[in-house]
Amino acid sequence: MIATIILMVSIAYLCGSLSSAVVICQLYRLPDPRQAGSQNPGATNVYRLGGRIPAILVLVMDILKGTVPVYISYWIGIDAVALGLIGIAACLGHIFPLYFGFKGGKAVATAFGAMLPIGLQFGALLIFTWCVALFIWGYSSLAAIITVALAPVYVWFIKPLYTLPVAMLSLLIILRHRANIQRLLKGEETRVWNKQGKLKSDGQP
Numbered sequence: 162m163i164a165t166i167i168l169m170v171s172i173a174y175l176c177g178s179l180s181s182a183v184v185i186c187q188l189y190r191l192p193d194p195r196q197a198g199s200q201n202p203g204a205t206n207v208y209r210l211g212g213r214i215p216a217i218l219v220l221v222m223d224i225l226k227g228t229v230p231v232y233i234s235y236w237i238g239i240d241a242v243a244l245g246l247i248g249i250a251a252c253l254g255h256i257f258p259l260y261f262g263f264k265g266g267k268a269v270a271t272a273f274g275a276m277l278p279i280g281l282q283f284g285a286l287l288i289f290t291w292c293v294a295l296f297i298w299g300y301s302s303l304a305a306i307i308t309v310a311l312a313p314v315y316v317w318f319i320k321p322l323y324t325l326p327v328a329m330l331s332l333l334i335i336l337r338h339r340a341n342i343q344r345l346l347k348g349e350e351t352r353v354w355n356k357q358g359k360l361k362s363d364g365q366p
Contacts, residue, residue, distance in 0.1 A: 245330065
């Protein structure tokens with residue numbers, strides 16, 4: 162089983178390394194998301210650069226990068242803690258992509274995808290929390306931080322066996338948002354719709 166876990170960790174990292182934002186932006190002839198907008202290759206920045214459709218495609222692909230290796234691992238009987246490591250490997254692939262110079266995104270959608278096999282009820286709670294936080298404050302980063310911080314609490318009441326792996330994923334995502342947390346505390350973080358408007362006013366798509 163150890164060899165199987167190592168194999169799935171490797172596969173998860175390689176899946177995570179496929180930067181959906183870069184690929185979709187190339188297909189839509191948009192600026193490189195690593196160099197334009199917030200310079201973060203994620204769905205939110207692609208939304209700012211190209212609108213809803215490219216952003217949705219990026220979001221779906223990023224979620225699948227986490228869901229597919231974790232669900233396959235769950236299906237073949239890998240234990241809960243190892244599933245957490247596999248989910249982290251997918252996120253690390255997104256953050257440090259092998260194919261794109263190790264310069265990646267925050268891995269929020271990939272972490273969500275890795276948690277999704279726990280159950281639809283859990284996934285619905287995460288989506289609801291993110292949407293409410295975004296609606297109230299307008300900061301994508303803050304919505305992500307609040308959502309992953311509450312994720313271990315939610316899973317404790319739904320499937321407590323997975324509390325530790327979910328907490329591991331949540332900690333990784335929060336650490337990845339250190340710069341965003343500093344900007345939020347200083348009042349320097351910009352709301353999602355404000356950035357969209359600024360890009361358009363500057364003549365970018």
